[in-house]
Amino acid sequence: MNFADQVCKVVEMKGPLVVGMDPHLELLPPYLLEKWLRERGNNLQALAYCVMEFGELVIEAIHDIVGFVKFQMAFYELLGVPGLMVLKNLVDRAREKGLTVILDGKRNDIASTAACYARAYLSGIEYPLERSIPSFWDVDALTVNPYFGEDGLTPFFEEAKKVNKGLFVVCRTTNPSAPFLQDEGREEKVYFKVARLVERMGEKMIGDSGFSSAGIVVGATYPEDLRMLRAEFPSLLFLIPGVGAQGGGLETLRFAFRDDGMGALVNVSRGVLFAYRESGKLDGRGFERLVRTKSIDYQERFRELQR
């Protein structure tokens, strides 16, 4: 069973929600932030402890009802080395709890450097005398930037295939100025070309589900593009951000799923993690109960769209 087949199995069991583990510092529950700053002082290590406890509480609250988490690396990189250690701990905790982990790093470069990223995040290090060291980041899938073209993408596809991991290549992004570059192109728009390239490069990664382990990132904020992409690329898994805080609607996500309800993973970060802010509980105590309630709510709403 390859990564794509595994994704379909988990979607069938739990639903397509991906909880985005994006610890925006300014939105963290004030009681937690105050506790760690009081105990450890005003420094990166204190913030990292706070993010760690926050992440652990989220994982504990959702692991039995959610199948996927996506860690946005930027929020952990912000906290320097302590932040990266927290990221590592949370990734391991999530996997121990049975969650499928997507690392949102949007990596790429020229081929020789991309190979290094691909080994770092996917396959690990192989060196002479048949010795090898597994990847430090024990994740299930990585997001990748397509701007370098096929030679930049190739190492990610090769390494992912070797160790049966997943890729999500950035295709149609959620941000307002996305069309400025992504809608360029003579015969075909750039984002469509990206999807076509991923489809071709991932042909040999198609599993029994009919999906390839190399998918694309498609924003919920461009529903018509989402619909066209699904119609044209039935074998691509979509990782869909943009629901909630960025204003992406739910109804149009119906088009993202294949007839059997498979094919789309929907990421919600702020809309789930910080639900306590809509509840009037200003210090955030018990925020994790609302994370759970909101996750259940999203899974139910997605289930309706999958029919």
Ligand SMILES: O=c1ccn([C@@H]2O[C@H](COP(=O)(O)O)[C@@H](O)[C@H]2O)c(=O)[nH]1
């Ligand atoms: O086009 C893109 C690509 C990635 N993202 C990432 O998804 C989440 C969205 O967070 P919300 O709080 O649910 O808006 C975040 O990690 C982004 O970096 C995206 O939004 N758009």
